Structures are given as structure tokens and as C-alpha cells.
């Protein structure tokens with residue numbers, strides 16, 4: 001019997017807790033935490049994600065401070081907007097939606113965000129705090145995966161965890177967060193020899209490869225928990241990196257796409273926004 005982890009339901013609970021904390025800590029909506037989302041260009045998927053983030057901010061009782069910039073905005077133009085938001089005391093949190101249009105240097109722009117407002121946890125400073133195990137804001141998707149694991153009763157300490165992918169957005173911070181919870185962590189990538197032999201050692205398998213349907217039954221140990229971070233738009237709708245139907249009766253738990261990790265990314269952004277404003281106990285993992 002393979003359980004499909006309901007990311008929408010867990011995200012709903014996290015977001016409800018954030019909303020309750022906002023209402024208690026900020027009775028005046030004018031002083032509630034403010035998140036500035038910065039969207040450059042017209043990438044359709046990014047537009048959907050940012051719209052969903054903005055709706056979540058409003059539903060949590062927080063302030064939605066969106067900035068939309070045309071696709072042709074220069075590096076200096078985006079930098080100027082980030083610098084303005086960074087200097088504005090009414091802005092608690094800044095998020096630069098990725099990917100950026102070609103020609104823009106995302107890492108350099110992200111590094112203009114002050115660590116205290118870095119609700120994506122993607123600046124060099126935030127990544128350094130994570131690597132050293134010091135307090136800081138953590139990237140939303142890996143934090144959401146930890147929240148999913150812990151809230152569904154998966155034991156991380158002592159588990160063999162394998163992370164497929166090593167991106168700054170997901171794979172790398174995911175490995176750090178699992179390691180800090182005392183998992184034995186292996187990161188695999190496109191140059192790993194005999195990938196399946198490594199993934200089959202995993203009690204917890206987190207797949208963030210960005211390759212549709214890459215992982216199937218041959219990669220999974222019986223009893224494993226499989227977390228699919230991939231999201232791909234196909235003619236048949238959204239799919240992930242995992243051929244989830246093959247895992248029925250093999251894995252103990254799997255996350256579906258849609259309805260698994262994706263909603264947690266937005267829920268953890270709400271947690272981080274509240275924390276950037278100096279509050280928040282709504283989730284277990286976005287700081288440590």
C-alpha cells in the first residue's frame with residue numbers, strides 16, 4: 001500500500017497557522033509583513049507562480065508589494081528596483097522570481113537582496129549560513145520537503161537519503177537540511193555512475209533532476225519514501241521527474257505532481273515572510 005502524501009492539505013495547514021500568527025501579531029493590517037515579488041518578463045509559468053504567491057500573501061493577511069518589469073529590463077534596471085526595495089523599511093521580504101530572461105545575471109541580482117529580506121534563502125550569505133548550520137532563512141522548496149517528511153512521520157535521523165540533482169534552488173540546500181537532521185546524505189547527478197545502484201540505497205529519495213519521468217521502479221528500494229520535486233508541463237498536464245504509477249506497492253510514500261511539493265513551496269514562502277518580519281513558529285524548518 002503506497003500512500004500519496006497530500007501536499008495541498010499540509011500546505012493549507014501551514015498557511016492557516018501563518019495567517020493566525022499574522023492576525024495575532026499584527027492587528028493593524030497596515031503594519032503586517034510585506035513581501036515584494038519581482039517578476040521580470042512574461043514567462044507564463046512564472047506568471048502563474050507569482051500570482052499564486054501574491055494570493056497566498058493576501059490570504060495570510062500580509063501586504064502584497066508586487067513589482068512587474070518588462071522582459072527587456074537591463075541588469076542595472078532590475079538592480080535598481082531590488083536596491084530600492086532593499087532600502088525600504090516598509091518591505092520585509094523580497095523575492096526575485098526565477099528563471100530570469102536571457103542576458104540577466106540572476107546570482108548577481110539575488111545577492112543584492114539583504115539576508116534579512118531574502119525569503120528565498122538564495123543569496124550567497126543565506127547559503128553560507130545554511131552551510132554552517134547558523135540561523136537564517138532557508139530556501140522554500142527544500143524547507144517544504146522537510147515539512148512534508150516531518151509532518152507525515154518520516155524518520156530523518158539515521159535514514160539513508162539520496163538527493164537527485166545539485167541545484168542551488170533545491171538539490172544543494174536539500175542535502176544540507178537533511179544532513180542537519182542527521183540523515184546520511186548522498187547527492188547524485190548526471191555524472192554519477194550507476195545512478196540506480198545509489199538511489200536504491202535510499203530510505204528517503206528526493207528527486208530534483210528536472211528530467212521528466214527519469215525515476216522509476218528500478219531506482220527505488222522497497223519501503224522508501226519518494227519525494228518528486230520535478231514539475232513539467234506536457235500535453236497531458238503536469239508531470240514530475242518520477243514515474244509514480246510504477247512505485248505502487250514498492251514505495252511506502254510518494255508525493256504526486258501536482259499536489260505534492262509545489263504547494264509547500266508557497267506555504268514555506270509565507271513562513272519565511274513572517275519570519276523576515278521577526279515572527280513565526282508556523283513550521284519546523286525554515287530557520288534551522
Ligand SMILES: Nc1nc2c(c(=O)[nH]1)N[C@@H](CN(C=O)c1ccc(C(=O)N[C@@H](CCC(=O)O)C(=O)O)cc1)CN2
Nearest residue numbers: 049096097098099120140141258259260262263265266
Ligand atoms: N524565486 C524563485 N523562483 C522559483 C522557485 C522558487 O522557489 N523561488 N521555484 C520554482 C517555481 N515555483 C516557485 O516559484 C513553484 C512551482 C510550483 C508550484 C506549485 O504550486 N505547483 C503546483 C501546480 C501549479 C500549476 O498549476 O502550475 C503543484 O505542484 O501542485 C509553486 C511554486 C522555480 N522558480
